[in-house]
Amino acid sequence: MQLNRNNLKRANAGTAVPGYDRAPLQSRILHFGFGAFHRAHQALYQDRLLQLEGGGWGICVVNLRSAGLLESLRAQDHLFTVLEQGAEGNQARVIGSVTESLHPRLDSPAAVIAKLADPQLAIVSITLTEKGYCINPATGRLDWDNPDILRDLAEPGQPVSLIGYIVAGLAKRQALGLAGVSVMSCDNIPDNGRVIRQAVLDLASRRDPMLAAWIEREVSFPSTMVDRIVPAVTADTRRELRDTLGLDDACGVATEPFTQWVIEDDFVAGRPAWEKVGVELVRDVRPFEAMKLRMLNGTHSFLAYLGYLAGYEYVSDCMADPVFAQAARRLMLDEQGVTLSMPEQEALTAYGERLLARFRNPCLRHRTWQIAMDGTMKLPQRLLAPIRQQLAEGRPWPLSALAVAGWMHYVGGVDEQGNAIDVRDPLCDSLASLVQAAGDDEALVRRLIGLESVFGSDLSGNEGFVGGILPAYRRLKQRGAALAVADTLSLRQGDNDVRR
């Protein structure tokens, strides 16, 4: 039996269900990216708030690519489940905050633009992952070579990219004489509000400088830091959902108990009272963002590349290996934590220990392969930014070097057993041709570092950088991932002993 409004009463006892009337909810939030993360994060915070005090703020979700999930969501009256899996067991909660959905093919591009220009709309929020922004990851600026952006320049009324849709929607608001909205990115991009603001302004200025000026005046772009581990849904997840809920749910997700959301409080048309449900509203999100992107996501990427190569399927498998667990701790605290302006050492250590405990959660089947995806979009903020700082300040960074070398080995496309790796990355084709060009290890490492949209124009000419990566890459190839991690850890420890 499928989850929907009528069957909700048949959900197993212990399932939390919406205790509020969904009928009067209005779509004052338009969200791009109905992925697993949004369902377990923003939609759930909004559900908690509605549960607490009502308030009328509903969410309309948009997916720009696949339509199947939205068709399933409609068949379930837009209800779906979040299953929290922790040491205390499973807790299921049916979410009621999403009440509408739009898709360019199921509906029309014009319907999405009309929603963006709805007078009652206050917030446009986004979780499309790093690649959804069509930016150059090294500079954070709009990528004018991106085919979607080129299409949106040529045909602004039929957009295909997120940025194209936002510009088209804002242009319509301006033409109708409506007020501005707030555009809130919830993706793991440093300065995500400023990045999307710049991308929107760049595209809008090409279209009409007066539109760009209107956006500068009327629209705000609060930055956010989001945190919750939400593995991709598998057949196992669906089975567990059915067991806990007692109903089939094609849109449910499983996640960890932990969740965090920090937002810059800069909303031009109002916002829900998120502070009542645990959201931290701050003036400047950047210190929180750097801490999370480096310590959590940087270490995640380390575990993803080295773990995958060592044959570990899940993050929790990596953490069950004492050498990997120790390497993760040292990377977090000695190489990432030291580059941060906040918090104090003691709080940093506690934050790191909490992250490690979250990574250990054996109920979460979080694939190393999933995190390894889109490395060209992730490396700059997670690993390269802190390495630049280490180079400038003259501190050692052997585990960070091994993580980058791990990525290089991974995008080589063959694992340690000689099996092909399914490398997913927007720059997949460029990576494959760089890898295939003839030459020795050094030539390969230098060619990859020459990828300017990832390593910037500074790192390829930096012999200190190349000199850190090359030995790590050679060690990885000669010794294999498991031994290379152990060797690098003892190097690191030796270095700590010397410094002590």
Ligand code: CS2
């Ligand atoms: C992960 C993140 O897939 C990845 O790259 O590092 O999705 C991570 O799980 C979240 O950012 C946690 O908040």
